[in-house]
Amino acid sequence: MAGMADPVPPPSWRSLRLRVAAFLLALLGLVGLSFASLDLQWGRFFGPQSLARMGRFAGELLSPSLDGRFLARLAPALLETVAMSVVGTLLAALGGLLLALPASRTxxxxxxxxxxPSRLLLNVLRSVPELMWAALLLIAAGLGPFAGTMALALHTTGVLGRLFAEAIENAAPEPGFALRVRGVGEARVLAYAVLPQVTPQLLSYTLYRWENNIRAAAVLGVVGAGGLGQLLAFHLGLFQMAETATILAAMLVLVLAVDGASHGLRRLLTR
Incomplete structure (x- = not known):
């Protein structure tokens, strides 16, 4: 028909291959420039003295400490790390939901x-890493798990708030529309039409972030925010490799346990 634009033909296979090749060459060039800009001293890293030191270090790490007095100090730090991750994630889930409601168009x-403004605040919260939040909060709150817990809560609020807002915006509009045409208020529409749809997704996001937070909580103690990380920083600073190996093993067991529990709970939610 007159006046209609001709359809745009799809790109040819040859043109597509040229574009992919150009992209890969540019990517390889960027990687090459990155290596060239770094002072990587491979000769020293793989030299005999370095290999001997790494072998001695690995041998010491393979001999963990099983001293009863040390294990008695390790158990409270382990529980403190779990508590930091749980409380931080719960606070973040609550704060993320409160910020996700004004940050979404229903x-x-x-x-x-x-x-x-709500999305800007969420961006600010999640753009600052947990370690930076912990360092800032340590100045105000001092050493201990409180700073670590709040650092996890602030960063995770930004992450969960954005995910929650996207889930709310992508909820099916039909149930809410059916209630609005009958004069139901927005608060009741949210409670009876939107949240029931997205609750399994919100819980799944929360459990996934709990997995991440258990790892972050184990590291935050390095800057003095309590838990296993603080114990790790202490013994590693004194070059006590046997105790360090035991702490690393406890971290690994804790992360695997939390990952397994979270995965199982998320599978139950999706059934």
Missing amino acids: HAGDPARWRG
Whole structure:
């Protein structure tokens, strides 16, 4: 028909291959420039003295300490790390949901006046790493698990808030529309139409972040935020490799246990 634009033909196979080849060459060039800009002293790293030191270090790590007094100190630190991850994740889930509601547009006619500022706040919270939050909070709260817990909560609030907002915006609009045409208020629409749809997804996101937070909680103690990390920093600073090996083994067991528990709970939610 007259006035209709001709359809754009799809790119040829030859043109597509040229684009992919150009992209791969550019990527390889970028990798090459990255290596060239770094002062990587491979000769010293793989030299006989370095290999001997690494072998001695590995041998010491393969002999963990099983001293009863040390294990008695390790158990409270282990529980403290778990508590930091649990409380931090729960606070983040609550804060993320409270910020996700104004950060999401629930229907086409929703003005969502606070969407921009809320999303900006979520971006700020998650752009600062947990270690940086912990370092800042240690100045105000001092050493201990409180700073680590709040650092996890602040960073994870930004992550979960964004994920929660996307889940709320992607919920099926039909149940909410059916309630709105009958004059039901937005609060009840959210409670009876939107949240029941997205609750399994929100719980799945929360459990996944708990997996990440148990690893982060084990590391945050390195800057003095309590838990296994603080014990690790202490013994590693004194070059007590046997105790360090035991702490690393406890971290590994803890992470594997939490990963397994979280995976099982997420499978139950998706059934």
